[in-house]
Amino acid sequence: MDDNKELVKVEENGSQSWEKSIGNECCYAPAVNIYETADDYMLTADMPGLNKEDVKINIEDGSLVIFGKIKFKEMMDKRYILNESAIGNYYRKFNISDSIDDTRIEAKMENGQLNIRLPKHERVKPKIIEIK
Amino acid sequence: MTLVRFEPLKELEGFNNRMQKLFGDFPAINFDMNLTYHPKIDISEDEKNIFVDAEVPGIAKENLKIVLEDNVLTISGEKKQEEEKKDKNFHRTERAYGSFSRSFTLPVEVDSNKVSAAFENGILKIALEKAAPKTAKEKNIEIK
Numbered sequence: 288m289d290d291n292k293e294l295v296k297v298e299e300n301g302s303q304s305w306e307k308s309i310g311n312e313c314c315y316a317p318a319v320n321i322y323e324t325a326d327d328y329m330l331t332a333d334m335p336g337l338n339k340e341d342v343k344i345n346i347e348d349g350s351l352v353i354f355g356k357i358k359f360k361e362m363m364d365k366r367y368i369l370n371e372s373a374i375g376n377y378y379r380k381f382n383i384s385d386s387i388d389d390t391r392i393e394a395k396m397e398n399g400q401l402n403i404r405l406p407k408h409e410r411v412k413p414k415i416i417e418i419k
Numbered sequence: 420m421t422l423v424r425f426e427p428l429k430e431l432e433g434f435n436n437r438m439q440k441l442f443g444d445f446p447a448i449n450f451d452m453n454l455t456y457h458p459k460i461d462i463s464e465d466e467k468n469i470f471v472d473a474e475v476p477g478i479a480k481e482n483l484k485i486v487l488e489d490n491v492l493t494i495s496g497e498k499k500q501e502e503e504k505k506d507k508n509f510h511r512t513e514r515a516y517g518s519f520s521r522s523f524t525l526p527v528e529v530d531s532n533k534v535s536a537a538f539e540n541g542i543l544k545i546a547l548e549k550a551a552p553k554t555a556k557e558k559n560i561e562i563k
Binding site for chain 1: 459460461462463464465469470472474475476477478479508509510511512513514523526539540541542
């Protein structure tokens with residue numbers, strides 16, 4: 288009768304799992320900047336209101352997925368006089384080329400701004416060949 | 420006959436202008452919105468307070484200024500581009516930079532001594548306590 292339990296399970300909002308959040312609550316793509324330096328690609332995404340526990344970064348099948356979970360219930364229940372911000376989780380997926388070394392990716396969260404460093408593989412970096 | 424380059428976006432812009440003319444205060448479909456920085460702001464209330472939340476990711480606390488004057492709240496600041504742009508090869512720039520200033524007339528009187536502001540995770544949170552409603556003073560005027 289375990290199946291029944293699942294049917295009547297009361298969903299406690301606010302503690303929804305990441306996967307459920309993607310399904311049930313709306314998602315918006317955060318604005319990003321991407322630039323390239325000699326050694327890395329740098330990605331900056333605006334995700335205001337989140338601290339680093341709320342953000343998840345995944346590498347799967349050659350794509351980089353960023354997901355940020357907001358306090359959806361709390362945001363929806365406010366009595367708004369003016370609401371300009373879109374209420375939703377942050378979700379965005381990028382295809383990354385195989386020139387990125389996905390074992391050395393670093394990320395940091397600062398003032399609601401997510402910075403990801405995607406280092407290039409050694410083999411794609413320009414190399415100067417010395418003439419003997 | 421002159422040849423004009425086909426610019427589909429230009430066409431849209433023209434359409435937007437025509438709509439603007441038609442409707443005057445038609446909500447602007449602003450094409451250059453991304454070029455100027457314009458933080459998104461939420462204002463909410465409960466019985467006692469008014470809360471103003473501004474999304475200002477990537478701005479340091481020192482670059483923000485809040486002024487409350489005559490029940491008008493002004494938030495201003497500047498979002499600076501992280502570092503020099505030179506020898507950066509941009510693939511995408513969706514985030515806007517620049518200075519901004521936004522003012523709001525608050526819907527109810529607030530107590531200017533009971534305002535607090537916090538800055539966390541790129542959101543500026545201002546809480547303003549509503550002023551106690553002025554009790555209408557009854558006054559009997561004597562007829563002489």
